[in-house]
Amino acid sequence: MTATTLSPQTIGEMVSKLGGLALSPSELEELAPHLETLFSDLQTLTSIDLGEVEPETLFDVQGE
Amino acid sequence: MEASELCYTSLRGLATLIQRQEVSPVEATQAVVDRVEKFDRQLNSFITLQRDEAMLQARAAEQEICAGGYRGPLHGIPIAVKDLFYTKGNQTTAGSKILRDFKPAYDATVISKLHDAGAILIGKLNMHEFARGATNMSSLIGACNNPWDTLRMPGGSSGGSAAAVAAGLCFGSLGSDTGGSIRIPAALCGIVGLKPTYGRVSRHGVFPLSWSLDHVGPMTRTVADAALMLQVIAGHDRHDPTTRTAVVPDYSVALTRDIEGARLGIPQEFYFEQLDAEVRDSVRAAIQTLERAGAQVEEVSLPLSKYAAAAGRIISLAESAEIHEQFLKTHMADYTPDVRAGLLAGQLVLGKHYLKAQRLRSLIRQEMAAALRRVDVLVTPTVPIPAPRIGQTMVDIGHETVDITWALSRLTHPANLAGFPAISVPCGSSLGELPIGLQLIGRPFAEATVLQLAYAYEQETTWHQRRPMF
Secondary structure (H helix, E strand, O other), rough: OOOOOHHHHHHHHHEEEEHHOOOOOOHHHHHHHHHHHHHHHHHHHOOOOOOOOOOOHHHHOOOO | OOOOHHHHOOOHHHHHHHHHHHHHHHHHHHHHHHHHHHHHHHOEEEEOHHHHHHHHHHHHHEEEEOOOOOOOOOOOOEEEOOOOOOOOOOOOOOOOOOOOOOOOOOOOOOHHHHHHHHEEEEEEEEOHHHHHHHOOOOOOOOOEEEEOOOOOOOOOOOOHHHHHOOOOOOOOEEEEOOOOHHHHHHHHHEEEEEEEOOOEEOOEEEEOOOOOOOOEEEEEEHHHHHHHHHHHHOOOOOOOOOOOOOOOOOOHHHHHHOOOOOOOEEOOOOOOOOOOOHHHHHHHHHHHHHHHOEEEEEEEHHHHHHHHHHHHHHHHHHHHHHHOOOHHHHHHHHHHHHHHHHHHHHHOOOOHHHHHEEEEHHHHHHHHHHHHHHHHEEEEEEOOOOOOOOOOOEEEEOEEEEHHHHHHHHOOOOHHHOOOOOEEEEEEOOOOOOEEEEEEOOOOOOHHHHHHHHHHHHHHHOOOOOOOOO
16 A cells, blocks of 8 residues: 555545445545555556466466 | 463474373363463454353363374364354354354354364454454454564454464464465464465355455464364365365475475565565575575576565455445445455456456466476565554665555465465564564475475574563
8 A cells, every 4th residue: 555645536536436335535535545556556467568378267276 | 381381382292292191171271261361451362262162172172082082183272263264153253343243154164174173262363354454453353462562563364363373372273365364474473374275275164355365274383283283174175166186195294304405496586675674684594594404595586476466456356345245335334444445445446457467367376386396495585574563554664665564465465376385484583572484485285395394494493482471
């Protein structure tokens, strides 16, 4: 988590996407740093060339 | 033997005493239960103490053993488990007010296995709410405290398990680990924590945080104790389709094998960056100790590990958002603030984000598997810093100020993404007497190798013999 720089308006717009969840002002405030982390993580993922690799499934973990 | 000495005996040591009938399960259970009542007000590690039920179990174990029915090393051993393991008819809160009245109709598979082995369950332990956090500051009964300094956090999410084991309030525990939740508190409290391979131990009857990342494993004071507990809980479970039928080896036999020529992989990227200086020095010294014991050191390259925390958080957010969708609609106000906010953020993760994280996970796993074809284990610090103060939210490491939760979990995520086994063992102490952990990561289903090297290290040092103030 990082210290938030998101404005209340931006947070409100994001939260409007949350579908059916009405959040109080204090809940919006709590959410801000988590959104910062989420968007930072999404930016990290976007910055990586994943090539043609397919999504992971752990059901095929093999032993030695 | 004095009660405090008895309570700090290793699980394996107590098993020997019980088998020889030199200590009875009743005596051992009475000693730890008394100790919980005496000291846990300072630690807040127990959510539920099942004194009467434990004493009944202890008397039954004593009678069975006296009648020649000794079942094995866990028979008559008092243990306690993180409060997200289902225990039939007993409160199972997952650290949340939302589940304060939840009494499961069945035992988790691992609980059944422990009962079958004759272990005595004395209680359920504090944890970060729904296992969604690395500090153990958010729980329905409040923060758990670190036994080495009660003004510091024990780490999480299995913080109660680590604190109780470290303080001699039980002889072993179970935790769960989604991004480091066994290994982080083990490192911060100076105990052993083992996250087995994904599929090695059943998660049936364990309240989920993130299905594809959740693991269950032992938390103990010694490596040999972890081997004994893993022996009991490992194996296929028809109730958990992710468990494998791979043979469960004799982990205790593996401990005594010579490590001469064992190959240690030291990552050249990421794991030794942004470390507290005392952690770096302790881990480097531990590597030298293993070298002196006969292991060989090789450099390995794991450049993608730096992305593991981001991928792990996205996957965990998406999966936990689905798990908690209904509770968020019906019990929004009952979550602790930080857990509620994290779960709400998870509602914003799109399918494409989740799949991108799973694709990155494939690459991280492939990279780790390639490194582990050259070496037997990877050796890293478990946590970059010693236990932070309660209430602390930021920490300075490597000339940067970073968030505490980010710092605590950054080195443990990769093994969860890969699904590979990883252990934390005590390897040092800060100037403030706070424990430091060494992490060994092995090949899938090679828990025996991980335990063998951890045990060899433990035998060369005395860190596991240190005790907190209690």
